[in-house]
Amino acid sequence: MELLSPAGTLEKLKVAVNFGADAVYAGVKKFSLRERAGNFTIEELKEGIDYAHSKGKKVYVTLNAFLKNHEIENFKKTVDAVAKLNPDGFIVADIGALSIIKDRTDIPIHISTQANVTNIVTVKAYKNLGASRIVLARELSLKEIAEIKKAVSNMEIEVFVHGAMCMAYSGRCLLSNYLTKRDPNRGSCAQSCRWKYYVVEEKREGELYPIEEDHHGTYIFNSKDLCALPLLDKLYEIGVNSVKIEGRVKSVYYVAVTTAIYRRAIDLIKNNPESFKTELPKLLEELDKVSHRPYTTGFLQQEKELQYYPTSSYIRKxxxxxxxxxxxxxxxxxxxxxxxxxxxxxxxxxxxxxxxxxxxxxxxxxxxxxxxxxxxxxxxxxxxxxxxxxxxxxxx
Known part of the structure; x- marks a missing residue:
């Protein structure tokens, strides 16, 4: 099972590689759905790929924006420029982007979680279109993931296991776009879901009422953070090919700690499953030392309380x-x-x-x-x- 870590910058790429990632995912300046990440110039990406390859690690390049007509020619040029650097895969969400890449290179294509793949038929369809890996939607349970892997065993399956979650279906949110003109599906989300919200009565202009009786306000859209570490052994047993840590805009420290802890956990599961259970409390304690919101295992166990209402602030210990x-x-x-x-x-x-x-x-x-x-x-x-x-x- 591959450990895949975020690389928002060249420094974070090197940190992820040194703290135990088998592979990293990185974006270029356009088309990568993370405008606030540092992202890579072509020159930086070459250095990053060369560095990772020198350590026996892989680099996947995210080109998972949904394309508009006027961007297609520029997208083709970007694909050509990146392909020359010999990355280990492209991550895409747009079916047109998949087609463009397939026509221009033999580099493996991974289907982004933004494509919302939730069933066996869709996985098979993407397989027929030339994809080699599916990053499954985050709304799936362990049972559903197991069913998909069993039915399409020749398709690589990747699952998010740690990091921030969007309150909308697989990140398809327009709240930020509506309130701030910053489009989440173009990589510039303002995280409007994390704001305080109040109710205004039509005839009492200016009078704000908390949605719940709480002097902090109410964070009705505020999702908890995903932490699937306690379920990592189950994902391993299912045969999941890659587990992914979210966080291209997170700090070097976050990348280092989360990568090291998930690396240690995977190694324990492979070599001594009982030790994994014994060490799990200590591993979770380390993950509590990075900046995060309250943790949840999300949809993997179909938890019902995925939102955190008292505050949208991070826990920083x-x-x-x-x-x-x-x-x-x-x-x-x-x-x-x-x-x-x-x-x-x-x-x-x-x-x-x-x-x-x-x-x-x-x-x-x-x-x-x-x-x-x-x-x-x-x-x-x-x-x-x-x-x-x-x-x-x-x-x-």
């Missing part, structure tokens, strides 16, 4: 402080001598430590490390960091 690269700690958020921190490594484990000494640029001892500083750190107990290790601090 830890702050990402620095990442170790090229023999220095690259500071992401300020920290001080004496701070109690955790070092999180690529094997998904963390070690508690205290910062004893900070040296800037290899020469000047300082008390506080500020954002974008390059520093050496001496820890108590003594720790020897490895490339891409992370330090974080609990928010008190």
């Amino acid at each position: 830890y702050k990402f402080l620095a990442i170790y690269k090229n023999n220095f700690w690259k500071v992401k958020n300020p920290f001080n001598i004496g701070d109690k921190v955790e070092l999180f490594s690529k094997d998904g484990k963390s070690i508690k430590a205290t910062i004893k000494k900070i040296v800037k640029n290899g020469e000047k001892q300082i008390h506080t490390a500020h954002t974008n500083y390059n520093v050496d750190i001496e820890f108590i107990p003594h720790l020897k960091p490895e490339n891409y290790d992370i330090i974080r601090k609990e928010i008190t």
Whole structure:
């Protein structure tokens, strides 16, 4: 079972690869349904693909926007430019995009979750059209996924297992488009579903009434975040070919932690299923340390409470402080001598430590490390960091 992680930027791609992803998915500047992600120029994408391939990993390129007539020629040019870089697959939602790619290259084609594939007949139809993988709609249960995999065993099946969920059917929402003119299906969602909503009575203009009696307001469309880690062994037994982490616009820290934890979980399931059950509470505890909304297993177990009404705010228990690269700690958020921190490594484990000494640029001892500083750190107990290790601090 492949672990597929998000790569919104070149840095996130490298982090995902180093923290255990088998493959990453990345978008170019257009046609990738994530305008707020950094996305890749052709030059950056070449560097990313070359880097991943040098580590024995794969890169899938998302071109899953729904095309308009005036974009078709530009889309063809984009496909041609990306195909020369030898990616391992294209992810598309538009059936016309599938046709264009199939006519121009032999690179495998994956059907995006935006295509809303929910049944055996549709999977077979896409197989006949030349697709090699289906990213199933998120509205399916474990039972339905198993039925599809059994009926079309020669089609690769991919399932989302972690990250933000849209309150609309497979992300087909027009709320943002209507309220802000930012089209979710063109990659620029304003997340209008996360706003506070009140009721106005027709003849009492200006008087706002909460939909529920709650002084915070009511977040009636606010979806919980998906966390299918407890069901990962069941997806493995079904024969799901790839499990996918959402988050091309999420932080480097998010990519690192979620990738490492799902990597560890998959390895345990493959090699020692009983250990997976034993370690599951610790693995879930680590996922609680990244920014998230309340977790749910979503439609996989047909949970009924998929919305979270009290607030749309994220749960943030830890702050990402620095990442170790090229023999220095690259500071992401300020920290001080004496701070109690955790070092999180690529094997998904963390070690508690205290910062004893900070040296800037290899020469000047300082008390506080500020954002974008390059520093050496001496820890108590003594720790020897490895490339891409992370330090974080609990928010008190």
